Amino acid sequence: MSKIINVLLVGVGGQGTILASKILTHVAIAQGYEVKMSEIHGMAQRGGSVVTQVRMGKDVYSPVIEPGEADFIVAFEQLEAYRWAHFLKNDGVLIANTQKIAPLPVLIGAATYPEKILADLKERIERFIELDGLKLAIEAGNAKATNVVLMGVLSKFMQFPENSWQDALSAKVPAKLLELNKKAFSLGVDGAKIR
Amino acid sequence: MKTLMTGNEAIARGVYEYGVSVAAAYPGTPSTEILENIAKYPEVYSQWSPNEKVAMEVGIGAAIAGARSIVAMKMVGVNVAADPLFTVAYTGVRAGLVLISADDPGMHSSQNEQDNRLYAAFAKIPLLEPSNSQEAKDMVDLAMEISEAFDTPVMLRITTRIAHSQSLVDLKDPLEREVKTYERNPRKYVMLPGNGRARRLVVEERMQKLADYSETVAVNYMELKDQSIGIITSGISYQYVKEALPTASILKLGFTNPLPSGLIKEFAAKVGKLYVVEELEPYIESEVRRLGISVVGKELFPPYGELSVRMVAEKISGQPGITVAPAFETPIRPPVMCPGCPHRGMFYTLKQLKLVVSGDIGCYTLGAMAPLEAMDTTICMGASISAGLGMIKAHPEMAENLVAVIGDSTFLHSGITGLMDVVYNGGNLTTIILDNSITAMTGHQDNPSTGKNLMGQTAPQVDFAALCKALGVKRVTEVDPFDLATVREVIKTEVAASEPSVIIARRPCALIIKNTEKPLYVQDCTGCKMCIKLGCPALSFDQESKTAQVDQALCTGCGLCINVCKFNALRKAGEDNV
Numbered sequence: 001m002s003k004i005i006n007v008l009l010v011g012v013g014g015q016g017t018i019l020a021s022k023i024l025t026h027v028a029i030a031q032g033y034e035v036k037m038s039e040i041h042g043m044a045q046r047g048g049s050v051v052t053q054v055r056m057g058k059d060v061y062s063p064v065i066e067p068g069e070a071d072f073i074v075a076f077e078q079l080e081a082y083r084w085a086h087f088l089k090n091d092g093v094l095i096a097n098t099q100k101i102a103p104l105p106v107l108i109g110a111a112t113y114p115e116k117i118l119a120d121l122k123e124r125i126e127r128f129i130e131l132d133g134l135k136l137a138i139e140a141g142n143a144k145a146t147n148v149v150l151m152g153v154l155s156k157f158m159q160f161p162e163n164s165w166q167d168a169l170s171a172k173v174p175a176k177l178l179e180l181n182k183k184a185f186s187l188g189v190d191g192a193k194i195r
Numbered sequence: 196m197k198t199l200m201t202g203n204e205a206i207a208r209g210v211y212e213y214g215v216s217v218a219a220a221y222p223g224t225p226s227t228e229i230l231e232n233i234a235k236y237p238e239v240y241s242q243w244s245p246n247e248k249v250a251m252e253v254g255i256g257a258a259i260a261g262a263r264s265i266v267a268m269k270m271v272g273v274n275v276a277a278d279p280l281f282t283v284a285y286t287g288v289r290a291g292l293v294l295i296s297a298d299d300p301g302m303h304s305s306q307n308e309q310d311n312r313l314y315a316a317f318a319k320i321p322l323l324e325p326s327n328s329q330e331a332k333d334m335v336d337l338a339m340e341i342s343e344a345f346d347t348p349v350m351l352r353i354t355t356r357i358a359h360s361q362s363l364v365d366l367k368d369p370l371e372r373e374v375k376t377y378e379r380n381p382r383k384y385v386m387l388p389g390n391g392r393a394r395r396l397v398v399e400e401r402m403q404k405l406a407d408y409s410e411t412v413a414v415n416y417m418e419l420k421d422q423s424i425g426i427i428t429s430g431i432s433y434q435y436v437k438e439a440l441p442t443a444s445i446l447k448l449g450f451t452n453p454l455p456s457g458l459i460k461e462f463a464a465k466v467g468k469l470y471v472v473e474e475l476e477p478y479i480e481s482e483v484r485r486l487g488i489s490v491v492g493k494e495l496f497p498p499y500g501e502l503s504v505r506m507v508a509e510k511i512s513g514q515p516g517i518t519v520a521p522a523f524e525t526p527i528r529p530p531v532m533c534p535g536c537p538h539r540g541m542f543y544t545l546k547q548l549k550l551v552v553s554g555d556i557g558c559y560t561l562g563a564m565a566p567l568e569a570m571d572t573t574i575c576m577g578a579s580i581s582a583g584l585g586m587i588k589a590h591p592e593m594a595e596n597l598v599a600v601i602g603d604s605t606f607l608h609s610g611i612t613g614l615m616d617v618v619y620n621g622g623n624l625t626t627i628i629l630d631n632s633i634t635a636m637t638g639h640q641d642n643p644s645t646g647k648n649l650m651g652q653t654a655p656q657v658d659f660a661a662l663c664k665a666l667g668v669k670r671v672t673e674v675d676p677f678d679l680a681t682v683r684e685v686i687k688t689e690v691a692a693s694e695p696s697v698i699i700a701r702r703p704c705a706l707i708i709k710n711t712e713k714p715l716y717v718q719d720c721t722g723c724k725m726c727i728k729l730g731c732p733a734l735s736f737d738q739e740s741k742t743a744q745v746d747q748a749l750c751t752g753c754g755l756c757i758n759v760c761k762f763n764a765l766r767k768a769g770e771d772n773v
Contacts, residue, residue: 114525
């Protein structure tokens with residue numbers, strides 16, 4: 001536990017990064033880690049790029065993750081995976097939901113959505129996972145469960161016991177949505193393959 | 196029990212645990228969640244005030260009357276509250292009074308980067324700086340104790356990384372909440388010059404006592420390790436230092452006005468090379484230099500932006516940083532006005548009419564972004580109207596092509612006096628109030644136009660039209676902002692009028708209404724791109740088919756784009772499909 005684990009959750013305002021970070025920190029605290037988490041609220045929430053930083057370990061001081069220091073990046077959207085990729089450690093794991101959400105400059109034709117995102121990421125990053133989390137979430141019963149699908153993927157690469165994730169889901173997800181989210185989580189676990 | 200909390204949640208918990216009875220604030224990032232979380236404890240009376248000056252005065256009154264009180268605001272809010280703050284430093288308090296200043300190094304959500312530690316020094320009040328959520332909670336207790344022991348308001352200064360970062364906090368049972376009886380004492384609380392001069396001396400005596408206290412208070416302490424390097428630090432910078440330089444000796448300062456000169460000298464004598472690591476202004480560093488101690492600070496670290504672990508490591512230990520892969524080139528994803536925002540059409544119309552727009556703070560500042568780009572100035576809360584008046588006094592002919600645009604909460608905060616000035620000084624200005632009846636940008640806080648208060652009770656609603664008329668504005672027009680043709684005509688008429696006018700455009704925030712409309716669909720699009728100029732996130736242009744597309748997940752069916760489409764290509768669900 002002496003090593004600090006850095007997890008970056010990146011996406012677009014409204015994609016559910018906050019619930020995902022709550023599940024993750026619940027697991028880490030239950031496993032005896034000290035946890036720090038940082039989020040920037042305010043203007044960015046209006047459809048802007050959002051990032052949640054989670055750090056866990058024995059003694060964690062700074063709440064902020066710097067470029068080149070993330071052990072895990074969970075990107076809820078392709079372009080955001082691309083935007084934050086340089087925050088990953090050399091041997092880090094990048095999990096990218098292949099969903100695309102065009103930012104306003106693309107919508108109004110002032111910029112284009114990069115086409116080679118997945119190819120570039122695959123080339124640079126050894127431990128790269130891409131999956132259609134949105135599709136799996138719909139399969140589980142609700143598009144909004146994409147965040148939990150992605151936590152399922154992440155759980156495959158972190159050294160936490162399976163039941164600790166199940167406990168976190170029970171603690172953080174409303175009871176009536178628990179079964180759906182458990183299904184979403186397990187679809188994420190099954191979908192977690194490094195290409 | 197230990198719980199993960201943001202600094203803002205921890206301060207609210209401290210308010211609950213340490214006997215605070217009254218809390219007031221005006222919302223502003225990164226301070227907003229302090230009051231939102233206090234409101235979860237019904238034991239504490241909490242309220243949103245129309246602005247920070249009012250909030251400060253509510254806190255002052257409550258503290259003079261005998262209740263522990265807390266007032267919270269973002270750093271620029273302290274500018275608004277500075278007037279009462281500087282004088283309550285003279286009167287002192289009867290029960291504890293704590294001002295939370297939430298500063299924003301890096302300007303994540305602010306128009307400037309001021310370091311409010313300088314306010315504490317300027318106003319001659321004690322200053323506390325927590326470096327994590329636990330300290331933020333504990334310092335509510337300490338601040339109240341200091342406030343009451345020294346009969347002074349206290350500033351608790353946090354930064355965005357404290358306010359919005361979560362760390363573990365130990366929860367305790369609340370103290371008994373008691374409000375002292377009110378005691379009349381005009382010599383202390385009526386700041387006539389004669390009384391003020393007497394209190395002025397009290398302030399100096401108090402500062403002397405506080406300087407002694409600063410030497411021994413537990414939140415100022417040395418961590419002696421390798422004594423070849425010594426670092427003086429406070430707030431979030433302490434965390435960066437601990438991680439970057441685990442073996443260095445540290446003087447950690449939690450109580451930073453007045454600074455402990457004896458402790459600083461003692462620490463400096465124990466260590467080899469001395470550094471100060473602090474964000475923004477050389478606040479601690481200047482004091483160390485004043486003491487005649489050689490120190491390294493702002494030669495290494497910029498007086499702007501945030502510090503980081505890596506920056507501290509590289510600058511002080513000279514460790515070369517790790518090699519980081521270059522960032523990929525990506526289009527930016529700026530914040531945008533929401534799909535369905537009823538006030539987008541106003542900015543579209545202002546751009547079409549090529550008007551000069553004196554703008555203001557809030558969601559509507561996003562009207563400055565492409566493709567709307569309908570804003571010429573934004574300075575501070577309320578400045579749209581008064582700055583607009585200044586512009587037309589400089590160039591009287593500008594009155595025919597200039598408008599001031601302001602939201603409801605901002606107008607109530609500090610736009611009313613500007614409008615009074617327009618009327619009083621014969622400014623032929625057109626003011627547009629975009630009324631969504633909520634303080635939206637900071638996350639939907641109630642205000643005097645909402646009809647509800649922070650404690651969840653029904654409240655009277657300000658009548659904007661009646662208010663403007665009472666100020667002397669004769670031309671007050673109310674419009675539906677979705678009716679673009681009318682909006683356009685009314686603006687043209689009012690800008691041309693030779694007296695002050697107000698246009699009130701009223702529609703609730705798209706994020707809080709229960710929307711029953713279905714998304715629009717596109718039929719027979721000619722590819723003219725007029726709708727794209729609205730900058731709605733639900734509309735895009737498909738390069739292959741050369742037609743507009745409606746994102747079915749984002750479109751709220753508000754129909755604004757139907758107004759601008761000349762070819763009837765955007766249609767409501769259920770309308771003729773042929």
